[in-house]
Amino acid sequence: METAEIRRRFLDHFERNGHTVVPSASLISPDPSLLFTVAGMVPFIPYLTGQQAAPWPRATSVQKCIRTQDIDEVGKTTRHGTFFQMNGNFSFGDYFKEGAIEFAWDLITRSQDDGGYGFDPAKIWVTIYHDDDEAAALWKKVADLPEERIQRRGLIDNYWHTGQAGPGGPCSEIYVDRGPEYGPDGGPLVDEDRFLEIWNLVFMQEEITDVRAKDDFRVVGDLPSKNIDTGMGMERVSYLLQGVENMYEIDQVYPVIEHASELSGKRYGAEHDDDVRLRVVGDHVRSALMLIGDGVTPSNEGRGYVLRRLLRRSVRAMRLLGFDDPALPELLPVSRDAMKAAYPELESDFARISTIAYAEEDTFRKTLQTGTQIFDLAATETKQAGRATLAGDTAFKLHDTYGFPIDLTLEMAAEQGLAVDEEGFRRLMAEQRERAKADARAKKTGHGDMSAYRQLRDIGATPFTGYQELSTDTRIRGLVRDGVGVPAASEGEIVEVILDRTPFYAESGGQESDAGTITADGAELEVLDVQRPIKGLVVHRVRVVRGEITTGQEVLAVVDPEWRVGACQAHSGTHVVHAALREVLGPQALQSGSYNKPGYLRLDFSWGQALGPETRSEVEEAANLGIRRDLPVSATYMPLEKAQEIGALALFGETYDEEVRVVEMGGEWSRELCGGTHVAHSSQIGLVTLTGESSVGAGSRRVEGFVGIEGFRYLAKERTLVSQLADMLNVQPEQLPERVSRLVGQVRDAEKKLTQMQKSALGAKAAELAASARDVYGVWLVTHEMDEGSTADDLRSLVLDVRGRFGNERPAVAASAAAGPNGRPVIVVAANEEARRRGVTAGGLVKAAAQVLGGGGGGKDDVAQGGGTDASKIAEALGEVEHVVAETVTRGS
Template structure:
């Protein structure tokens, strides 16, 4: 049974049984402290925990998930995968244990001809929490399971909670006996390879607190509403029903492995090492496809870094399999074809997805070449020093700077007969992770404990009145500082305030938060920031300018009208620029992110190459023509499906409610899902002036612009600058390009002549230097300080020339030249074959000089180059190298 069919049957089964089919949320987690959705229940957490009333009594979904903790283990075992799908059914105070068990048993045992999965009831085992007699009794009643196939386990295995104070409850897991060839008999408590878990039914019925671990917590009491949360592993069910050995061999993954096998000539199943690499390719290609499909782009941090690692590990695995050509154009379309039956949007969006992936592979191929050179140099130095292991610092640099996974460094080191100082590498990685965690904690709404916000959310969501008014009468619902509720705040304090209603826009959808004040009887609060730490709750970060504020105080919340005007212009300007990009470049130039505040906007969009000046001008003109047309701007609420039908554009990675707000400018010219504030007509934007365009990752570009009065001020500054330059050069403004071009040509010609003169001077110097060579214990030594401004290439030419002249007359020769213009010294050393036989190697001598100069360097034995930071020590470096030459010779003799 194909995986897409397993998916269809699951949703159909629960749809027939009164469940609302909820589409999968994007892989990007709505929780700012978590990168990705890691479980099927994540989108339903607000309903399961009671933060919000569920829109339906019962629901079902197939949720896309990503787990990244075991990326290095992918392929080594058959249990570790990055992307997976979790089938789930949920009840919010509706049915409970009996319903969950009944629905699950019916689906897994009903014959395939009747729409079920057709598992043999005699091969099904279940586990229940050790004192959950009710669940055990229901399994005997509904499934007629014998007592020996209902096993009881403790908190570690059969009790579920979020590891935070809140809901929890016992769970019941369903296992399939795969047969004696997979392990010993005795059920899941004996062997979980033979007895494979496919479904977990969680009975959320208790409220817990004082959570210390999976097994250490205190039960407060029963929940007012008992909920059901289940999770069936799609991939596990697929490989059982498809008769294959593991998740890598199912129909959604194996076609990539098969094609990679054909490209590499390595047969899958013939060699364990090759099999691991092929499984890495199969898993990572699919995971990357799904992540890019949901709007993630490669970068050096956060979600983008995870994607970058997956893509680069795929390319690296293919390289280790012997495939040096571009791999992704061969493999990504295969993964698309395997997944599109379940996710047809991958097919329609493949042009964008592939452009991003292929650009990342091209970038990595270049960094791989650079990183390999650095590795080779480090490996050579390690062997020369007699050390058996490459330094952990080197491995970390390769990983952190060049994107080398540690196993690539380990393999390359092994090929050189070296190991790697892994403990040091792990220590540096751990330090980096701790720094990242500290940064995350410092971010807005980064409190680990969200209970104070949840309590303030309980009376209901915070109504936003800012679409209709800039001032609202309200009441202080509560105060928070460092994640804890406060009774009051006094002058000078910086705290967070929650109001019963607010006109302040909370930062979201790329729009910065509003500015303004909150005033009451005897106190004034300056609003510094506005955020939504949990869904539905608007929180104002404020500084108490005077007086004291307490929960329950009546207030007047006032948005700065000038700020809001600028914010509306900038956000509407963002929509205009997006529409202009799509008009000029085509519909594939879709927005992938944005930020706007009064007077300024930036917009990231899918595009694989830089925009030329002519194209930028076209985009700018299209945007301003749209503004000049004075298009009406409207905002309408409608069901999400209707918004999609009329072509409203959604931002990749955003999660939307069933009812969405659609903002239009001139109808279909600009139609986007958006919760931001906007002008009433496009002419009110005033002016959009593009100021920059740059890359923000493979397949993604960024434009920046000033808007409104800031756009005018920017052009005024440009006009003043042009006027000053025209006056300075005594030409008309329109003649500036030609005049500046002529000046640049003249400067380049002058520099070329100076370089030729300097090279000629150095060339004539070669004869003098060779004639003046010192005899250092039988070695011809030349130490020379070059004229200021000499380049490293010129120094290299000089020392090679001198070495050539001396090589015909003297047996052993060492030639050194250094230059220190602008305080940044450069040194080049060359040795001849006889000197190298005496142990005088250029790379080692350059290190001596560079260390004296406060820097580093290296290179080959015959010629090497280095640098430093202290040009005043050039004479000392020359003397130090001469001394080492003498020491080396006397030691060897």
């Protein structure tokens, strides 16, 4: 029975029994404490725990899940998998134990002809919590199970809770006896390979607290509403019903393994190490397909790092199997075809999915090429030195310089019988992060001591009044210079000012801080920067333009209104562009970062390929149409949970308080969590002009643009430029592309002709030089100084041509030098086989000549290149070449 059919029968069974079919939630968990959805019940937690009223009394789903803690074990055993599917049925205060047992027993034992799974009732065993006599009685009543096939277990195995105070309860697990060939008899208590768990029924009936461990907590009492949460492992049921040995051999996974085997020439089942690699490929390609399908893109953090690791482990496993060509274009379509019956959206979205995956493989192949060479050299040196551990600084260099992930270094080291100094690596990584943080703090605050800030923060947070007003009467709470509190500051000084309240927006959420002034009697301060060095405290970096200020002084803080208008236009423009990208490209084009300041915006977003001119124009038009519609812009505070419910977009990696600010433009067209300042209506943005689009890493793109008056100025400048070019070329503006294209073609033709003429001239010069060769103790030698500005390629072409005219019948050496385009001297030497046989090598000659030039060089025996710093010594360097040739030949004879 195909996995898609198993899925269909499960949902049909429960739908017929009054359950609402709930589509699978995204693999990206709505719980901020989880990277991924790790269990079928995760989307239902608010209803199971009573945090929210369930919309239905009964529900059923087949939930996509990802678990990453065992990635390193994937393939080594047949139990560990990354992506899996959990079939579940849920009751929210409706039926309880008897209903759950009845539904499960009916589905698993009903004949396949009648829509069930057709498991033999005589091969079904169950486990229950050790004192759950009610469940034992129900299994006897509903399924007529004998006592010996109902086994009792303790808290570790048969009691479920979240690990925190809240609901919990006993559970009952259903097992299938696979037969004596898989292990000894005696039920799950004896052997869980022969007796395979397929379904867990959780009876949530108690409230617990003081949770210290899985089996260490205190029961407060019964829950007012008893719930059912069950989970059937799709992959396990699939391999039982398909008569295969494990999850890697089911119809949704094995086709990838089979194709990988064909590509590599390694037969699955023939050799353990190859089988491990093939299983890694089968699991990871499917897992990556599903993750990208749900909007994850490769990165160096969080979910993106997990995806990157899965893709790169797949590619490397194929290389270890002997397949060096790009692997994902071969394997990903196979996985799509195996999964699309259950998830048809994979086929319709495959262009986006594959673009992201293939770009990541291309990047990694380049990383592998460089990093593997460095690793192999380091591993060889480590072994030669008699050590068994690769140094931490080597692992750090591979990661920091060559982009080699530490997990890959660990794997490759293990394959060569080496350990890695992980502690040393982690220490260097921590030091690098701390340097980066210190540098960032220094740029913003000029020092690293935060104690003065903390003392001021202890007095209270700094209220922000800038949403309502641009000027605020306030008081100087404190002054800080170089990390130390000071009582006063005088004219010309730069100091940090902390106010009791402020209208100045502190840089955050991609928006640059406000500009403006702070004034008092006889004093004026120019605001240079505004930051939040610690949460809740706003710090203004100012220059005292005139007068003196003191702690406790009453002041007037005024934001530059023109600056704020521009800032609002830019930040609102960023939201508009984000909405336009999602409108044109689809909901997967999610923002991953942004920066905006008056007149300018920059937005990074998830996407795997460059936007062509037409697509970029379409996005720009969608943005400006949104502006023209004069959409109302509103900001509302609400609980984070509610914001997530209504679909407000959050920037991944940001942390949010329980109460968040949701900014909407035209309702759901643009709905984001945002603390920035915005226009009141989209028309106030004025104009968005996109000026550039580029890559910022595999699967991530960046657009830049101008807004408002800056957007107009940009277009006006372009119009002037087009007009000037049209006048210069004496054509109409619309004729410019064709005319410029024709001119470019003419220039290229002229360059080709010039190159041909230079080659002809160089050839004639080579013939002339070869004819003037000098006999230096039996070696024909040509030395020549080329014109200033000649490149190393020019020199190389000349000496190779000269050397070639001597053949290999008599020893010959050609050397040429010149002051290059940058004025620095370059020398290239070529020696033929006969000269090398007499001990004269190009590398040796270049090394000697380059020393005269004040530099260095070397290379192969046949051709070598060097350089220096003193072009005035070129003639002397060429003379040194002749001297070394003579010395070498006479010494050899």
